[in-house]
Amino acid sequence: MLFPEGVAIDGKTGAVTPETGRYVKRLSELKGIYQDQAAFQRAVSDGNDPVAYEVIDYRNKESDLSFGTTIMAPGQVGGEYFMTRGHYHERPECGEAYYTQSGEGLLLLESRDGEVRTVEMKPGICAFIPPDWAHRSINTGKEKLVFVWFCATDAGHDYGEILTKGMRKIVVERDGRYAVIDNPAYTKASA
Ligand SMILES: [Fe+2]
Numbered sequence: 001m002l003f004p005e006g007v008a009i010d011g012k013t014g015a016v017t018p019e020t021g022r023y024v025k026r027l028s029e030l031k032g033i034y035q036d037q038a039a040f041q042r043a044v045s046d047g048n049d050p051v052a053y054e055v056i057d058y059r060n061k062e063s064d065l066s067f068g069t070t071i072m073a074p075g076q077v078g079g080e081y082f083m084t085r086g087h088y089h090e091r092p093e094c095g096e097a098y099y100t101q102s103g104e105g106l107l108l109l110e111s112r113d114g115e116v117r118t119v120e121m122k123p124g125i126c127a128f129i130p131p132d133w134a135h136r137s138i139n140t141g142k143e144k145l146v147f148v149w150f151c152a153t154d155a156g157h158d159y160g161e162i163l164t165k166g167m168r169k170i171v172v173e174r175d176g177r178y179a180v181i182d183n184p185a186y187t188k189a190s191a
Contacts, residue, residue: 007058007067011101011123014056014071014146022056025085027077032163033085035170035185036078043077050075052082059153066153070098072105072137072145079172083108086136086167090156096149098137099126103145106171106178110134116169118180121147134162138171140178 008017027040028049034040043050052073059066075082086108089096098107098121105121111133119127121137129135139145166186171178 002060002062009069009101009148011146012144014054014069014101014144016056016058016069018058019068020057020059022054024054025052026050027052027075027082030085033083033166034077034080035183036080039078043075047075053084061153064153065150067148067150069101069146069148070137072103072139074103074139074142074144076173081138081140081171081173081178083138083171084136085159086134086162088132088134088158088161089152090158091152091154092132094152094155095131096129096135096151096155097126098129098135099148099150100124101146101148103139103143104141105145105147106138106140106180108136108138108167108169108171108180110167110169114168116167121145134167136162136167138178140171140173 026049028044054071057068073082100121100123107119107121107127109117166183168183168186169180170183171180
């Protein structure tokens with residue numbers, strides 16, 4: 001039986017207390033999501049395979065609802081900002097919410113029929129991710145990006161399509177700020 005409790009979330013560090021689990025993604029585990037392979041190899045070796053992001057859970061199998069934090073390091077690979085792998089949910093009826101605590105970023109979303117949207121991530125904004133939209137978060141700032149996510153426990157992650165085809169848009173730095181541009185690799189794959 002589960003009991004109610006207050007879970008402390010540190011909006012600066014992303015610490016969740018108590019936490020039920022966590023995982024770390026190092027840059028080397030994100031091979032293939034960036035355009036510039038040489039820059040990717042350099043960023044991995046020069047940075048000693050830096051932590052790109054970390055996810056901390058408050059999750060119980062017996063509950064339909066889970067939440068937790070994602071902590072994204074700042075950084076770039078060949079002009080593209082550090083980003084998460086991006087995924088659809090295995091259960092397409094499951095939406096999600098991302099409530100930004102600190103830092104700044106961009107949430108990149110794509111529907112099955114090719115609609116692309118972005119939502120700016122900054123403190124005070126809770127982003128709504130509708131069911132069956134792929135979503136990827138991107139740290140466009142110079143500090144850590146920390147956000148709280150709320151999701152169905154069994155929503156599941158479907159990474160396959162995003163890993164093989166990419167997303168239609170990429171987010172790069174242009175003149176000191178972010179720009180959303182067409183993904184040349186995606187265009188090639190679907191031509
Ligand atoms: Fe998700």
